[in-house]
Structure formats: structure tokens, C-alpha cells
Amino acid sequence: MKKNLLLLLGAAVMFFSCQNESTEAEEQAQTRTEAEIAAEEEILSSEIEIAGIDEGDDAIQMNAESEILAQRETKNQGLTFSTASKSTSAECEADIEGFAASLPETVSVFTKLPECIEGGGSFAALDIDDGYLAGLDIPAWCADxxxxxxxxxxxxxxxxxxxxxxxxxxxxxxxxxxxPNDFDRINWLLNQNIIGTESKSEEGGIYTFGHLQWAIWEIIEGTGNNCTDDCDFLSCDPIDQWDNDKDNNERLGLELVAAAEASGEGFVPQCGQKIAVILASTTSQSLIITKEVPEKEKECDDCEGDVDKLTMEFDWHYAKRVRIYQKYENTCWGKKVFDKVLQPGEEFTIEGVNHDGSFGKYIYIYIGDCYYTKIKTNCYLNIGPGYEKGVFNVISGTSTHGGELCEYVKPEPTKCYRHWTCYYYYKYCIYGY
Known part of the structure; x- marks a missing residue:
């Protein structure tokens, strides 16, 4: 009996002890939540305490025009290709060598006939299950x-x-x-979106996938080695349309060959255009597929001149309206460069609106209706990917004279470095560096 009583007493002690631990954990969690909410309310309602850092020459003044969202003037960025797969900017450097290095040595391919479309389509279609070239119904052309x-x-x-x-x-x-040295012409042809367009010759005619395939063979295999008889697979409906109108079809194919010879020698596709990938085989017909040309990864530079573009992440738990201003052309008057309700973790990009595209010395950030902080953008500080200011993380950026910003190297952090709760517990903390 005494033994049972002791067991019951022990169980009761454990029960109340667990209850106390659970209650204490809940109270601590509630305290942290309340502190966080209080921190947010205080930092967003206490403009005076933080605004002291913006007195004197750094102060920004607002007028009616300050609330008009300004945008950088767009300029003609230069080279574009009217007949290419996509517009191409001269600012983008194509990474042809990097593309070649990314290709697998071999690939397993499931070949099939595509839907036959005279005004579109391709000679064949492929399924590739995995890897860099993976895809379904990939348009393909015969290379030999x-x-x-x-x-x-x-x-x-x-x-x-x-x-x-x-x-x-x-x-x-x-x-x-x-x-084998004429694939520059093939690349040029594949970037012309030629299928379905009309011949400009007196005889006219519409270019089909069959004419493009015939032209590819003529360029790679050479005159006299092309398909001349029983070429019905180069047309759709009727099935023998190619052979019944052979002379006319070969004329259209030769027009494409002549165009490639005239314009395709030395052609190198640029960013966003198509580059031909050769799938070589000695047991079945070799094939050609295309991939989009990647952009060459830019080497970074230290911040030089002024920052002119920033991509940042909003690192907070709640959605908030964020407004960002800069001083316009070294005056004290503010210009709004960003205004949006940001979601937690959302990335956004801002661009300077001065004549050189820069922000000037600072950008000034408001959250809700209150001033929050400013970020130095005059390159006195090498901000870049990894730089943090309060709840804003820099993802990437550029400067007027230095190009892509290098990764930020943090100094030794202070106890008030990161989040708003720092402000709550350390009232005079200034965020970031």
C-alpha cells in the first residue's frame, strides 16, 4: 500500500513538473513574440530617434514631386537581331566555351516522329530523360x-x-x-525562324520544315550528296508532295543555302539565341538539336564611382509597404525610386535615376509611413552580395565604373547588427554598418 502511494505521489510530481515546463516554454515563446511585435511597432513609429543620422548634409527633403515614382531613362542598348530567336543586348556576353564544357559526353535519346506541320514543326522529335539536355518533344534535325x-x-x-x-x-x-566547318551557317539558319515565311523570289512559295532540312543536308553533305529521289518524308500532305514538285522544292531549299552562304559565314549566336548541339552516331543518323545560348558569368569588381543598381531581399516575417528614395542630382530633394508592398523573403530591384544612372550618396528606406534606414551607395563602402542593413539583404548590384559588385566582406559584427529585436533590447542601436 505504501509502495503504491509513493508511486502515485511520484507520478503527480512528474505531471506537475512537465506542466510547469510546458507553461514556462509557452510563456517564453509568448514573451519573444510580444517583444518582436513591440520592436516592430517601436522602430516604425520612432522616426525621431533614428532620423538623427540624417541631419545636416545627409538630410533628405521631400516635395510634391518626391512622391512621383521616377524611372531611369531608357536608352537604345545597341545590337539586336530582327530575325533571331530573341532580342539580344550588346551588354550580354555569350558563353560559347562554357556552354561546350557543360555538355555531357554522351546522351541516351528516344527518337520519334513529330506531328507533321507544313508551317512549323521539325524533321524529328526527341525525348531526353535527364541531364543538361533533358526535355520532351525536342525539335531535331538530321545532320547526315x-x-x-x-x-x-x-x-x-x-x-x-x-x-x-x-x-x-x-x-x-x-x-x-x-x-564539318560549315556549322556556323547551320546555326545562322536555325536562328532565322524561317519556317512558315514566304520566299522573296519571283516564283514565291512558303518555306517548310522540309526545305530547311534539305538546306541543312546540302550545307553539311555538299552538292550532289543530298536527297534527290524518294524524299517524301520532307513533306506532309499529300505524302508525295516533295517528289511531285521536286524542282520547286529544291529551288526553295537552295534559296536557304544561298542565304546561309551570304550571311552565315562566321556567325556566332549571342545570348538568348539558339546554338546547335550535334548528336553524333555511326550506327544511326546523326542529329542536331538546339539550346539557348547562356550568358557568360561576369567577373565582379570593387564598387567604383557610385552604385547604380541593387537587387535586395526583404528579410522580415510580415508583408510591408516599402518606399525607397534617393537625392536627385546632388540636390537635397528626394526622388522616389521604389514603392511596393513586399512579401516576406521577396526580392526586388532598384535603379538610380541621376544622369549617370546612380543613386548618389545614399538611398533612404521607409517602411509603412515611417523612415527606417539608409544605405550608403557612393562606393565609400564596398557593398555587394551578402551586405545586410537591418531587414534588407543585398543580392547583387552594379556600380557606374566598376560593373558587377563583388561579395561583401563583413567586419566583426556588433551585438546590434541584424534584426529589429536588437533595437528593442538595445535602444540606441544603428542597423548594419
């Missing part, structure tokens, strides 16, 4: 006339069309491609 293309799974060797493929052989002493 040797072998046969049938439905099924095949393995191919992979090459960029700007690699040297002159050493590839169909069999000992027999080159895989008769004209």
Missing part, C-alpha cells in the same frame, strides 16, 4: 544522310557545333560530315 532514323532509344556522342568535329569518321577514312 547515312544510316536510318527509326523510333527507339539510342546513344549519341554529344558535341557543340562550335567544337572541331573534323576528326569524326563514319568508318575508317570516311568523314562523318563532308563539311
Amino acid at each position: 544522310l547515312e544510316g536510318q532514323l527509326t523510333g527507339g532509344t539510342f546513344s549519341y556522342d554529344v558535341y557543340s557545333s562550335y567544337e572541331d568535329v573534323s576528326g569524326l569518321e563514319q568508318s575508317p577514312g570516311v568523314p562523318l560530315f563532308e563539311n
Whole structure:
């Protein structure tokens, strides 16, 4: 009996002890939440205490025009390609070598016939399950006339069309491609969106996928080695349309060859355009697919001149309206460069609106209706990816004379470095550096 009583007493002590621990944890969590809310309310309602850092020459003045959202004047960025797959900016440097390095050595491909569309489509379609070239119903073109293309799974060797493929052989002493140095012309053709357009010759006619495929063969295999008989697979409906109008179809194909010879020599696709990828095989017909040309990764520079562009993350738990201002052309008057309700973790980009595209010495940030903080943008501080100011993290940026900003190197942090709760517990903390 005494033993049972002791057991009951022990269980009761454990129960109340666990209850106390649970209650204490809940109270601590509630205290932290209340402190965080109080911190937010205080920092957003106490403009005077923080605004002291903006007295004197750094003070920003507002007028009626300050609330008009300003945007940087757009200028003609230069080179564009009217017949390319996408517009191309001269600011973007194509990474042809990096693209070649990213290609796999081999790839497993499932080949199939695509939906036959005279005004669109391609010669073949491929499914690639994984890797850099993965995709379904990938448009493909035949790169040579040797072998046969049938439905099924095949393995191919992979090459960029700007690699040297002159050493590839169909069999000992027999080159895989008769004209391996002419893939620049193929790349030019594949970037013209030619299918479905009308010939400008007197005879006229509409270019189809068959004319483009015939032109590719003519360029790679050379005159006299192209498809001349039983070429019905180059047309849709009726099935023998190509052979019934052979002379006219070959004329349209030769027009594309002539255009590629005239304009495609030395062609190198730019950012956003298509680059041909060669899938080489000695057991089935070699193929061509395309990928978009990537942009070359820019090397960073220290901040020089003034910052002119910033991408930042809003690192807070609640959605807030954020307004950002800069001083306009070294005056004291503010210009609004950003105004949006930001969601937690949302990234956003701002650009300077001075004549040189810069922000000047600072950007001034308001959250809700209250001033929050400012960020130095005159390159006296090498801000860059990794720089944090309160609840704003710099993701990337550029400067007027230095280009892409390098990663920020943090000094030793202070106890008041990061979040608004710092302000709550350390009343005179200034955020960031």
C-alpha cells in the first residue's frame, strides 16, 4: 500500500513538473513574440530617434514631386537581331566555351516522329530523360544522310557545333560530315525562324520544315550528296508532295543555302539565341538539336564611382509597404525610386535615376509611413552580395565604373547588427554598418 502511494505521489510530481515546463516554454515563446511585435511597432513609429543620422548634409527633403515614382531613362542598348530567336543586348556576353564544357559526353535519346506541320514543326522529335539536355518533344534535325532514323532509344556522342568535329569518321577514312566547318551557317539558319515565311523570289512559295532540312543536308553533305529521289518524308500532305514538285522544292531549299552562304559565314549566336548541339552516331543518323545560348558569368569588381543598381531581399516575417528614395542630382530633394508592398523573403530591384544612372550618396528606406534606414551607395563602402542593413539583404548590384559588385566582406559584427529585436533590447542601436 505504501509502495503504491509513493508511486502515485511520484507520478503527480512528474505531471506537475512537465506542466510547469510546458507553461514556462509557452510563456517564453509568448514573451519573444510580444517583444518582436513591440520592436516592430517601436522602430516604425520612432522616426525621431533614428532620423538623427540624417541631419545636416545627409538630410533628405521631400516635395510634391518626391512622391512621383521616377524611372531611369531608357536608352537604345545597341545590337539586336530582327530575325533571331530573341532580342539580344550588346551588354550580354555569350558563353560559347562554357556552354561546350557543360555538355555531357554522351546522351541516351528516344527518337520519334513529330506531328507533321507544313508551317512549323521539325524533321524529328526527341525525348531526353535527364541531364543538361533533358526535355520532351525536342525539335531535331538530321545532320547526315547515312544510316536510318527509326523510333527507339539510342546513344549519341554529344558535341557543340562550335567544337572541331573534323576528326569524326563514319568508318575508317570516311568523314562523318563532308563539311564539318560549315556549322556556323547551320546555326545562322536555325536562328532565322524561317519556317512558315514566304520566299522573296519571283516564283514565291512558303518555306517548310522540309526545305530547311534539305538546306541543312546540302550545307553539311555538299552538292550532289543530298536527297534527290524518294524524299517524301520532307513533306506532309499529300505524302508525295516533295517528289511531285521536286524542282520547286529544291529551288526553295537552295534559296536557304544561298542565304546561309551570304550571311552565315562566321556567325556566332549571342545570348538568348539558339546554338546547335550535334548528336553524333555511326550506327544511326546523326542529329542536331538546339539550346539557348547562356550568358557568360561576369567577373565582379570593387564598387567604383557610385552604385547604380541593387537587387535586395526583404528579410522580415510580415508583408510591408516599402518606399525607397534617393537625392536627385546632388540636390537635397528626394526622388522616389521604389514603392511596393513586399512579401516576406521577396526580392526586388532598384535603379538610380541621376544622369549617370546612380543613386548618389545614399538611398533612404521607409517602411509603412515611417523612415527606417539608409544605405550608403557612393562606393565609400564596398557593398555587394551578402551586405545586410537591418531587414534588407543585398543580392547583387552594379556600380557606374566598376560593373558587377563583388561579395561583401563583413567586419566583426556588433551585438546590434541584424534584426529589429536588437533595437528593442538595445535602444540606441544603428542597423548594419
